[in-house]
Amino acid sequence: MAGEFTAQMSTRRGRWHLYVVLMNTTARWPEHTFxxxxxxxxxxxxxxxxxxxxxxxxxxxxxxxxxxxxxPFDPSSPVLLIAAIRVRSRAGVGA
Structure with a gap:
């Protein structure tokens, strides 16, 4: 797996989750739950x-x-925070 990807982090069911978005694949996205x-x-x-x-x-x-x-479209709805950063495979991992 080479190249750059987007990692995102958001809350789901009261916990923070970080995952790496892998486009054009059926592979499961790598994820971590804090x-x-x-x-x-x-x-x-x-x-x-x-x-x-x-x-x-x-x-x-x-x-x-x-x-x-x-x-969606409800201004009184609770706010969800989503963070994103560009990432790459670590040297020697998956290469």
Missing amino acids: DRGGPVPTLTDRVNALSVLGFEPVPDAEWQWTEDSET
Whole structure:
């Protein structure tokens, strides 16, 4: 597996989940579930989780945060936070 991918992190069922989006494949996306729902996992926590999955942030990449709503088109809906960063396979992993 070579190239760059997008890793995303969001909450689901009260816990933070980090996953690497693999397009054009039927393979299961690599994912990591953090043991807590809050606070947001630290940068170190996220990098360590990516490492376990065999990925690392692309040099100079930064986490980008966006918000969505739990119920589309409902302004009173709870907010969902989604973070994303560009990643690559770690050297020597999956190459």
